[in-house]
Amino acid sequence: MTFTWKTPPWERHEDCTHMAVTLTHVGGGEIAVASESVRGDNATDALADLLMGPGGAAKMSLPGLVGVVVRRGIDVMWMAQPPIEAAVSDTGEWTIAVHGVDEADVTAFSADDVRDLLARLRAAYG
Template identity: 70%
Template sequence: MIWDTFTWTTPPWQRNEDCTHMAVTLVNTGGGEIAITTESVRGDDATEALADLLMGPGGKGSGTVLLPGLVGVVVRRGIDVMWMAQPPISISANGAGEWEIGVAGADPGEVTAFSATDAHDLFTRLWAAYPS
């Protein structure tokens, strides 16, 4: 993913608005186990929602992208507590040592999967653009 510029007037983590997306953070805890955490986030699209997760409360200070074993983040448009409680996400390691993330029953454009590399890259660019 390429994050050349940020075109928003107000960054999503500084907006006073309701959440519009759900973010599912996937972390490899070892032994073939993947831990998930879900959170409501703000943004006009999946990238802005990921930016809110990374820079908002619990993000910039604690460093979501610094989690050991981060596999990726799945962002879904809309808030659905049933989906949030048990997201239909499948994760598998491919032969190249990378993770493949799949989402069952997702409509095109409704769900975006970001790899750990994508999340790290976006965080680095956000930190450079918004250091405080």
């Protein structure tokens, strides 16, 4: 994959433009969430900032990773208690639902999507 940015999001000196919520299955059907603000021109850039920023790649190697939800804009209340539900479907796949926001402002990345992007970023940037 070719990345089109001139400066990778994790190396930019600019304000954060998105929120990223990492969902991790911690056992017993419980999901832990961790929210942080990230930079980027779109959801994929914002996910790249999350992955390549300090400690980002280590978080994504967790065996319980369910996915990451990226939302455009910063809303502290949303970060504190994101309206996200994760559930296992009949086929055993995780599904992620986000409530109360415009779908155009939210992107849900599966664990496979996250790990694939991380592998591509590592190949391109080390």
